[in-house]
Amino acid sequence: MTQWIDACATDDIDAEDLIRFDHAGATYAIYHAPDGKFYATAGKCTHEEVHLADGLVMDYVIECPKHNGQFDYRTGEAKRAPVCINLKTYPVKVEGARVFIQVS
Amino acid sequence: MTKRDYSLLGPDGARAVATGLAAAEWYHTEVPRKEMKALMQRSDAPAIRDTLLLYGLMIAFAGIGIYLWPSWYSAPFWLAYGVLYGSASDSRWHECGHGTAFKTPWMNNVVFEIASFMIMRNSATWRWSHARHHTDTYIVGRDPEIAIMRPVVFAKVIAGFFGLPDVAAFLPRMLYNAFVGVHPTEKTFVPESEWPKVVRVARISTAIYGATIALALGMGSILPLMVIGLPRLYGAWHHVMTGLLQHGGLADNVIDHRLNSRTVYMNPVSRFIYWNMNYHVEHHMFPMVPYHALPRLHAAIKHDLPAPNTSIAQAFGEMWPALRRQLASEDYFLKRSLPATAKPYREDFHLAALGAAATAAE
Numbered sequence: 001m002t003q004w005i006d007a008c009a010t011d012d013i014d015a016e017d018l019i020r021f022d023h024a025g026a027t028y029a030i031y032h033a034p035d036g037k038f039y040a041t042a043g044k045c046t047h048e049e050v051h052l053a054d055g056l057v058m059d060y061v062i063e064c065p066k067h068n069g070q071f072d073y074r075t076g077e078a079k080r081a082p083v084c085i086n087l088k089t090y091p092v093k094v095e096g097a098r099v100f101i102q103v104s
Numbered sequence: 105m106t107k108r109d110y111s112l113l114g115p116d117g118a119r120a121v122a123t124g125l126a127a128a129e130w131y132h133t134e135v136p137r138k139e140m141k142a143l144m145q146r147s148d149a150p151a152i153r154d155t156l157l158l159y160g161l162m163i164a165f166a167g168i169g170i171y172l173w174p175s176w177y178s179a180p181f182w183l184a185y186g187v188l189y190g191s192a193s194d195s196r197w198h199e200c201g202h203g204t205a206f207k208t209p210w211m212n213n214v215v216f217e218i219a220s221f222m223i224m225r226n227s228a229t230w231r232w233s234h235a236r237h238h239t240d241t242y243i244v245g246r247d248p249e250i251a252i253m254r255p256v257v258f259a260k261v262i263a264g265f266f267g268l269p270d271v272a273a274f275l276p277r278m279l280y281n282a283f284v285g286v287h288p289t290e291k292t293f294v295p296e297s298e299w300p301k302v303v304r305v306a307r308i309s310t311a312i313y314g315a316t317i318a319l320a321l322g323m324g325s326i327l328p329l330m331v332i333g334l335p336r337l338y339g340a341w342h343h344v345m346t347g348l349l350q351h352g353g354l355a356d357n358v359i360d361h362r363l364n365s366r367t368v369y370m371n372p373v374s375r376f377i378y379w380n381m382n383y384h385v386e387h388h389m390f391p392m393v394p395y396h397a398l399p400r401l402h403a404a405i406k407h408d409l410p411a412p413n414t415s416i417a418q419a420f421g422e423m424w425p426a427l428r429r430q431l432a433s434e435d436y437f438l439k440r441s442l443p444a445t446a447k448p449y450r451e452d453f454h455l456a457a458l459g460a461a462a463t464a465a466e
């Protein structure tokens with residue numbers, strides 16, 4: 001069953017940045033893209049068990065803080081070694097000043 | 105005294121996995137997110153400037169060396185060219201491998217491939233070995249890039265200044281990769297999807313060295329090899345000198361880079377050749393920060409780190425006796441004191457990893 005979860009306020013995340021969001025034993029990364037849109041992915045890198053929240057957002061790419069692997073956070077596509085496996089993405093909607101992510 | 109087994113397929117590596125020492129969460133100094141974001145920002149300008157300078161100097165030195173060949177007057181130019189070829193390529197390989205030197209990815213990739221060739225590392229293999237070095241820095245049986253294994257073999261370390269062990273390991277492995285395939289040890293850290301690239305890179309390198317040797321034979325002169333290949337030997341000393349200082353004599357099997365890495369203040373020429381990797385604790389703690397921002401990172405976190413060594417000579421003066429003591433006791437290591445402003449080492453955690461040696465060696 002899928003549900004929309006209220007994750008954060010829109011101004012909790014600077015433009016071109018991300019935050020960590022934990023819910024029901026799972027961890028996510030929520031992004032504020034330079035075009036003002038919001039995105040969500042799994043919180044941990046697919047290379048090793050490292051959270052992406054300390055990484056660097058550059059345009060539409062998140063760079064992992066451990067080995068500089070990169071993903072396109074809009075699609076989850078792995079863009080740079082050492083990451084080879086794509087990142088899971090989650091639908092996002094903004095209502096008022098709140099960001100919601102859809103999780104199952 | 106514990107006997108260390110550095111093999112990636114040996115019991116120490118298996119034990120590190122079983123005890124949770126491998127792929128553990130490491131200590132980080134706290135840096136406010138805004139400040140860290142500013143430090144991590146990428147830029148092409150510094151690396152373009154440094155790369156033009158590096159390649160420009162290499163062309164100039166090699167050009168003069170060729171012009172003066174075979175006179176001994178060419179020797180200083182070969183020595184200068186050699187250091188840029190056989191040592192600066194190490195730091196370019198390193199920074200571009202991280203993808204932090206340039207902002208533009210293709211620029212990182214081009215310089216990475218050229219530097220990998222010059223430093224004689226298969227670019228496909230070593231990208232992965234270095235990822236493991238960052239995951240399991242100086243963890244015995246896990247880190248494939250431990251420069252000084254205990255007990256140190258001094259003859260090997262000294263031969264390293266002339267590039268001999270590296271080249272002796274590289275050439276047979278290049279031929280193995282080119283004609284047989286990926287080596288079983290490499291299979292432990294290189295994902296299968298990358299194996300064809302390992303073979304392709306090895307074949308390209310084999311072809312270039314083959315052509316250079318053929319040219320040298322055709323000319324009846326070693327001059328082509330003075331330009332390609334030999335500088336990896338006669339110019340290796342600088343990267344070995346700086347590389348040994350990164351972790352030599354410090355603790356292994358810990359998860360705090362303040363215990364196993366060394367920051368050394370260096371002269372500007374060495375810092376250009378080494379691309380600021382003298383800020384080594386800082387680099388390991390925050391590999392996202394590009395080389396040109398490491399002095400700023402150092403200023404931001406030095407209150408939480410052991411005092412840096414004040415020069416290359418002073419750092420060797422500290423490390424060399426420690427390596428000698430490790431001949432008698434492999435467990436001995438240098439444990440540098442932290443300033444009063446720093447968060448203390450997690451003695452409880454490291455005692456579990458090190459046993460009694462953690463305090464005995466203090």
Ligand code: FES
Binds near residue numbers: 048070082
């Ligand atoms: S853990 Fe993310 S790139 Fe290695």
